Amino acid sequence: MNNQSELIKDDIHAYLKAQEEKSMLRFITCGSVDDGKxxxxxxxxxDSKLIFEDQLAALEADSKRVGTQGERIDYALLLDGLQAEREQGITIDVAYRFFSTDKRKFIVADTPGHEQYTRNMVTGAS
Incomplete structure (x- = not known):
């Protein structure tokens, strides 16, 4: 169990206070199709170790079934949730994800790169 999990278990109020005191950074990814956003x-x-065991199992299975990285884990599948996105290997809709480190909270918007979905990228940035 990591330090954060222990803090939550031992003193939820201290954990919540620590979360409130962290600064927030919001950012988006922009780029062309297949740039790796x-x-x-x-x-x-x-890398932030915020993937649950069931997500990891699903990611490993999906990577073998529809992934683009051969035998390796296809990290893009953590964000591309629509069936059409997985089948086509592109992002269509904006996906927002939250994660945090010891010092900061983050909200990241994964946006599509295909010009057909530019409107979705602009929506994600706003």
Missing amino acids: STLIGRLLW
Whole structure:
């Protein structure tokens, strides 16, 4: 169990106070199709150790079934939730994800890169 989990278990009020005191950073990913926007955010979530065991199991299974990385984990699948996104290998809708570190909270918007979905990218930025 990590330190954050222990703090939640021992003193939920201290945990909530610590969360309130963290600064918030909001950002989006922008770029062309296949620039790695979803993969970057998926990797950030992976590295921050905020993926639950059931999500990891589903990610591993989906990576083998529809992933684009061969035998490796396809981190983009953590964000591309629509069936059409997984089948086409592109982001269509904006996906918002929350994660935090010891010092800061983050909200990231994963936006599509295909010009057909530029309106969705603009919506994600607003």
